[in-house]
Amino acid sequence: MHATLPLMQQYGFPALGRGKLETLQVNLGYRCNQSCLHCHVNAGPNRTEAMSRETLTDVLAFLEVAGVHTLDLTGGAPELHPLFRELVARARQLGVRVIDRCNLTILEEPGQEDLAGFLAEQGVEITASLPCYTEELVDRQRGKGVYERSIAGLQRLNRHGYGAAGSGLALNLVYNPQGAVLPPAQAALEADYKRELGNRYGIVFNSLYTLANMPIQRFGSTLVSKGQFNEYMSLLKGAHRDENLAGVMCRSMLSVDWQGAVYDCDFNQMLGLPLQVEGRRRVQLSELIGRDLDGNPIAVRDHCYGCTAGQGSSCGGALDG
Numbered sequence: 001m002h003a004t005l006p007l008m009q010q011y012g013f014p015a016l017g018r019g020k021l022e023t024l025q026v027n028l029g030y031r032c033n034q035s036c037l038h039c040h041v042n043a044g045p046n047r048t049e050a051m052s053r054e055t056l057t058d059v060l061a062f063l064e065v066a067g068v069h070t071l072d073l074t075g076g077a078p079e080l081h082p083l084f085r086e087l088v089a090r091a092r093q094l095g096v097r098v099i100d101r102c103n104l105t106i107l108e109e110p111g112q113e114d115l116a117g118f119l120a121e122q123g124v125e126i127t128a129s130l131p132c133y134t135e136e137l138v139d140r141q142r143g144k145g146v147y148e149r150s151i152a153g154l155q156r157l158n159r160h161g162y163g164a165a166g167s168g169l170a171l172n173l174v175y176n177p178q179g180a181v182l183p184p185a186q187a188a189l190e191a192d193y194k195r196e197l198g199n200r201y202g203i204v205f206n207s208l209y210t211l212a213n214m215p216i217q218r219f220g221s222t223l224v225s226k227g228q229f230n231e232y233m234s235l236l237k238g239a240h241r242d243e244n245l246a247g248v249m250c251r252s253m254l255s256v257d258w259q260g261a262v263y264d265c266d267f268n269q270m271l272g273l274p275l276q277v278e279g280r281r282r283v284q285l286s287e288l289i290g291r292d293l294d295g296n297p298i299a300v301r302d303h304c305y306g307c308t309a310g311q312g313s314s315c316g317g318a319l320d321g
Contacts, residue, residue: 004220005271007229008302014245016298018264022252025072025266025315026051026059028081029258033109047076055260056087058286063096065289072099072253072315074266077106079115092122102128104153105146116153120160125170127209127315128154131178133196141178154203163204171205174317176213180223180232182239182310183210186318209317212236212306214267236305244312247319250298260284264298266315267306273299 030047063071071091078084078100091098100119107116119126130150131141138147154171157163163171173193177183190208197203213219215232223229254275255263262283263269274282276299277291312319 004216004224004229004303005273005301007224008215008233013300013302013304014242016245016248016250016300016304018293018296018298019251020294021066021068021254023070023072023249023315024059024063024066024068024254024256025074026256027074027258027266027269028076028078028084028087030076031080032076032103033080033106049258050081051083051258051260053083055258055285056083058260058284058289059087059256060090060094062285062289063091063094068096070097070099072101074101077103079106079112085118088118088122088124092124097125098122099125099127102126102153104128104130104150107153107156108149116156116160116162120157120162120169123168125172126157126162127172127174128157129174129176130154130193131174131176133193133200137178141176151201151203154197154205155201158202158204163206170207172207172209172317173205175208175210180213180228180235182235183212183313183318186210186311207317209315210311210313211317212309212313214270214303214306216267216303217270233302233305236309237302239309240305241308241310241312241320244308244319247312247314248304248307249314249316250307253315254285254288254293256285260286262288267303268299268301271301271303273301275299 029050031050032047033045079102088098106112130138132138135147138150139145157171161167162169175183175189186208189210193208215223215229223232250264253265255266255269257263257269262275262285263273264275277283277296307313
């Protein structure tokens with residue numbers, strides 16, 4: 001695996017400061033039932049890292065005190081954590097909106113047959129990765145058979161009411177480009193997804209989010225191996241738009257790793273760039289309970305251009321239309 005952080009020091013991303021905290025994004029661990037080429041976490045079936053009960057307790061304590069309205073759960077496949085359902089249920093009892101970043105195939109795994117029902121019962125919002133609406137491209141990026149199981153997962157969610165008008169059960173899909181290119185216009189691609197998935201399989205969903213691939217971990221290492229890293233960084237920098245800076249996710253989100261350490265975003269977490277408070281490096285979530293971080297400087301590097309290039313890219317999709 002090629003380290004890419006040392007290669008991100010020549011473009012000079014603008015300085016940023018934090019705003020009001022709205023979302024706590026928590027990585028429960030790196031175990032996943034898939035190993036995707038574009039994965040910036042380098043997750044897979046053989047990863048064993050998982051958040052402890054003690055740290056999960058800190059997450060709930062933070063939610064209760066900080067007034068954060070959204071808990072955004074990631075992995076790996078977050079649903080594979082043994083305390084996933086307990087965490088979801090307790091967060092919902094606190095009145096917190098919960099987002100599950102789901103790879104869809106987990107819904108078809110042995111032992112997870114009731115997962116969709118649990119998520120629907122708890123009113124969990126699902127943000128699911130589906131990098132294309134065609135079988136060939138999905139299986140090329142994520143592995144043979146992934147498309148078929150993803151479609152089955154979507155149909156299972158639809159049977160529980162996800163994506164249906166008036167159900168209150170939000171189902172959003174995520175698109176990643178196949179290689180070292182920027183994603184296309186989000187609105188037009190969403191229309192294509194809805195038409196193709198609806199006509200072929202009767203699938204409905206709410207929104208499509210387009211995300212740029214980040215030049216870190218597995219994808220970044222692949223770029224280095226192919227001699228495309230500098231070319232991709234130049235593409236991101238050349239497409240930067242200052243107007244996207246106001247909407248980047250790091251201004252209103254904290255990212256927590258499986259050990260409870262805090263970062264400005266999930267991408268910084270994967271690069272080992274922790275949140276810095278009063279010059280300290282590696283702050284634990286438990287130390288921030290009751291603390292206001294508004295105005296705190298954000299740790300930026302050149303990968304941040306992936307969030308401001310073109311129409312912009314954040315956990316909620318494009319920043320510009």
